[in-house]
Amino acid sequence: MISPQHRLLRIALAGLNDIEEWRLGDESLARAKGYPREYPAEVIDDWGIVFVDVVLDAATGRPVCHEVNGPNAVGSDALTGDSRRRAESEASQALQRARERGYLGPAGRLVTPVVSVHAHQHWTAFRTGGEFFPRVDDFAERMQARLGGSDVRLRGAGEPLGAEALTVVLGDVPAVAAHLGVDAGGRLEYRGRPVIFAGNPNLLPELVRTRTLASADAALDLRVFHAWRLVRLIHDKGRQQDLLEGTGIARLPYFEARTLDEARRRAREHLARGAVVLKPNGASGGTGVHVVTPDMSAPELAVRVDQVIGDCVAKYGVNAEASAFPIRGFPFVRSTGYPMPDGDHLWDLRVAVEFAPGRAEVYPVSMRIAPRPFDAGSFHLDRDQWISNVSGRRETLLKSGMDDAALGAVGMKPDVLEDVFRACVRWTMKAWDAVARDGGPAGAVHEDACEAEDPGFYPVEKFAR
Amino acid sequence: MSGAASSKRVATRADILPVFTDRWSPRSFTERVPEPEKLRSMFEAARLAPSAHNTQPARFLVAQKGHGDDYQRLFSCLSDGNKEWAHAAPVLVLAAAMRQRFSQKDATLVPYPHSMHDLGLAVMSAILQARAVGLDCHPMAGFDPDRARVLFDIPALFEPGVVIAVGYLGSPDVLPAALRERELAPRTRRPLAELIFEDRWGVTSSLFR
Numbered sequence: 001m002i003s004p005q006h007r008l009l010r011i012a013l014a015g016l017n018d019i020e021e022w023r024l025g026d027e028s029l030a031r032a033k034g035y036p037r038e039y040p041a042e043v044i045d046d047w048g049i050v051f052v053d054v055v056l057d058a059a060t061g062r063p064v065c066h067e068v069n070g071p072n073a074v075g076s077d078a079l080t081g082d083s084r085r086r087a088e089s090e091a092s093q094a095l096q097r098a099r100e101r102g103y104l105g106p107a108g109r110l111v112t113p114v115v116s117v118h119a120h121q122h123w124t125a126f127r128t129g130g131e132f133f134p135r136v137d138d139f140a141e142r143m144q145a146r147l148g149g150s151d152v153r154l155r156g157a158g159e160p161l162g163a164e165a166l167t168v169v170l171g172d173v174p175a176v177a178a179h180l181g182v183d184a185g186g187r188l189e190y191r192g193r194p195v196i197f198a199g200n201p202n203l204l205p206e207l208v209r210t211r212t213l214a215s216a217d218a219a220l221d222l223r224v225f226h227a228w229r230l231v232r233l234i235h236d237k238g239r240q241q242d243l244l245e246g247t248g249i250a251r252l253p254y255f256e257a258r259t260l261d262e263a264r265r266r267a268r269e270h271l272a273r274g275a276v277v278l279k280p281n282g283a284s285g286g287t288g289v290h291v292v293t294p295d296m297s298a299p300e301l302a303v304r305v306d307q308v309i310g311d312c313v314a315k316y317g318v319n320a321e322a323s324a325f326p327i328r329g330f331p332f333v334r335s336t337g338y339p340m341p342d343g344d345h346l347w348d349l350r351v352a353v354e355f356a357p358g359r360a361e362v363y364p365v366s367m368r369i370a371p372r373p374f375d376a377g378s379f380h381l382d383r384d385q386w387i388s389n390v391s392g393r394r395e396t397l398l399k400s401g402m403d404d405a406a407l408g409a410v411g412m413k414p415d416v417l418e419d420v421f422r423a424c425v426r427w428t429m430k431a432w433d434a435v436a437r438d439g440g441p442a443g444a445v446h447e448d449a450c451e452a453e454d455p456g457f458y459p460v461e462k463f464a465r
Numbered sequence: 466m467s468g469a470a471s472s473k474r475v476a477t478r479a480d481i482l483p484v485f486t487d488r489w490s491p492r493s494f495t496e497r498v499p500e501p502e503k504l505r506s507m508f509e510a511a512r513l514a515p516s517a518h519n520t521q522p523a524r525f526l527v528a529q530k531g532h533g534d535d536y537q538r539l540f541s542c543l544s545d546g547n548k549e550w551a552h553a554a555p556v557l558v559l560a561a562a563m564r565q566r567f568s569q570k571d572a573t574l575v576p577y578p579h580s581m582h583d584l585g586l587a588v589m590s591a592i593l594q595a596r597a598v599g600l601d602c603h604p605m606a607g608f609d610p611d612r613a614r615v616l617f618d619i620p621a622l623f624e625p626g627v628v629i630a631v632g633y634l635g636s637p638d639v640l641p642a643a644l645r646e647r648e649l650a651p652r653t654r655r656p657l658a659e660l661i662f663e664d665r666w667g668v669t670s671s672l673f674r
């Protein structure tokens with residue numbers, strides 16, 4: 001149920017070119033289809049949400065994942081028209097952190113003034129307000145209801161803090177990050193007050209760009225971030241692919257380059273197998289994503305590689321290079337076609353995995369359809385022929401993820417969709433477990449590698465009998 | 466050192482660290498509350514324990530007297546025999562193990578028969594660290610894991626393995642007669658010749674002949 005003021009806000013923002021996924025929401029249809037679907041997720045021990053962008057490969061018919069986004073992404077309102085489930089997830093985590101850190105008194109009131117920070121993308125007339133603002137408002141109301149009468153106040157990132165117990169700060173990533181610091185214990189603080197919740201992992205690269213953090217790996221207690229174990233993984237699109245192994249979604253081979261020269265060389269190597277998608281690290285909204293093709297000359301390739309970083313500098317300003325490397329390259333996967341009068345269009349399906357301790361809830365968000373039909377001879381020159389990121393595009397078409405006709409048109413039959421859902425849960429659990437045990441996406445457990453190579457490495461049946 | 470503690474020190478054939486020779490499982494504790502930094506050091510030690518696949522299956526639930534009703538809830542899970550003496554311990558700790566592990570290869574949960582072994586490693590690490598900072602521990606198998614599961618909302622993935630009484634060693638005089646006798650009895654262990662083999666199972670190792 002969308003409240004009248006939220007509906008008004010969304011309509012107003014739609015005039016500012018906002019994404020209107022909330023219009024896709026249909027609570028009764030979702031209920032009829034059994035969405036969200038619940039799956040056990042025993043190894044998950046905290047709250048969060050991820051969005052898995054999936055296509056069916058035209059060549060193989062198999063599901064392929066372009067990338068996984070975290071709470072930086074939107075679309076959680078496409079199921080029912082609002083993001084109340086996500087707001088509930090955020091509030092549950094924020095309350096748990098407040099409790100753990102001793103900020104709650106016996107009656108559940110806050111005894112220390114604290115802050116939650118909610119940051120949206122960098123857009124000036126941004127694209128995600130219809131989802132973002134109502135969700136933060138919902139979050140604030142839920143916190144007000146559960147904090148034993150503590151004063152909860154919404155404030156813009158430019159405002160000074162007041163006497164309230166919980167300040168719910170809203171703003172774009174740079175505005176919020178400008179007032180974030182790290183205390184001696186490695187915990188986030190906002191204008192000197194402890195942070196109990198941070199809703200957007202893109203704050204992390206922003207803190208690197210602004211030199212609040214020396215690097216993305218700098219010591220920082222991430223537990224206040226939504227989906228906190230995956231915060232660094234959200235920016236590591238290569239490791240995301242590694243984790244797809246064994247889930248049921250095909251893993252894409254990729255390369256990582258830490259200099260422009262290396263990116264050119266590695267891209268050239270990979271072009272022997274077809275077109276390559278280049279992505280910068282730590283960017284959002286499709287910024288810096290470019291396609292290079294085998295028929296490109298060396299100078300053309302060099303220009304495209306330079307643009308990857310150039311786009312980041314244009315969007316994020318000086319010091320963007322501090323977080324834009326490594327550049328990663330992935331094979332361009334042509335999806336099955338979505339038939340339209342002017343030809344077959346590429347598409348992808350965003351799947352949301354909302355998780356809480358012990359369980360995951362999954363639902364389709366939306367099908368995003370490229371504005372123009374795919375043409376193998378010109379697609380690399382025309383971003384409107386392929387999907388990079390819905391929030392960075394102006395003409396992307398949207399279909400409900402519950403639209404059976406649209407899904408069927410691209411081959412996403414119910415059984416395939418169910419397989420995709422299960423694969424998304426497996427990916428989430430695998431990622432959560434890997435980060436929990438490794439300490440971070442760069443790590444690896446030797447025994448895992450042994451087991452992958454040798455099925456008899458850990459003869460469970462013999463030990464267990 | 467109390468009379469009980471001195472009678473518990475065992476002779477060893479090899480030089481080993483005092484935390485091993487001095488450690489035993491007392492039933493009498495003083496009312497002195499363990500300092501938070503000492504409790505923290507116990508769990509820091511447990512955190513560093515080895516585990517298969519670095520699964521780190523051990524979880525601990527700490528119940529301290531005077532901190533809400535946690536202590537009473539956990540105490541209510543103990544067997545009657547343990548309740549007889551454990552009420553004096555200012556801290557009870559429930560240790561649980563993750564029963565299955567997540568296989569990165571198969572992207573699913575798989576059996577993890579070493580979970581209790583790995584929990585034991587973590588528990589012993591905690592117990593030895595406790596001894597090193599002057600605390601004593603008494604691990605107890607006598608408790609109702611199902612009741613603990615319900616009272617503390619423990620997920621099915623985790624199996625309660627042991628409850629540990631933690632505190633400062635008290636006088637045996639406060640114990641009932643039967644327990645006092647056991648408290649003062651020497652600590653007994655099988656000789657190494659019965660435990661360490663070589664060449665064939667059951668043949669005492671040349672190290673200990």
